[in-house]
Amino acid sequence: MTKGQKNAACTLALYALVVVMLRFSSVEEWDTALLIALVVTPLALWMGWLRRRMNEQAAEWGRRRFRPWPEERRR
Template sequence: MTKWQRYAAYALAIYALSVVVLRFSSGGQGWGTALLLALVTTPLALWMGRLRSRLDERAAEWGRRRFRPWPEERRR
């Protein structure tokens, strides 16, 4: 699967899950409202996932470039 196909599959899965959760939650939204709200929540969820992965990558890079060892490693 290519990168874009995987991205589209994630987006479709998040959209479908959002619709089902919004429709059958305790608030009981109608189908039309659930479909529209899922259109808003899907890009937001994808953006938050991308942001988290970028932050994780930068944290790992910062950990590799750290010039002083962690306190636990100094005691060894």
């Protein structure tokens, strides 16, 4: 399975999960749940991407830090 196919499958699975959760956790009808999931799914994917990117940048910033942390300077 290529990376694009894997991403598409994960996106579809997330969409289906959101639709089912919205349909059975509240009094939403199927059409309303489908429409809300169209908004929620890209938002959830973007939030996951943003979290991953921030963690990568934080790790990179930690590697580039040239001064020791204050706790390490006291030793």
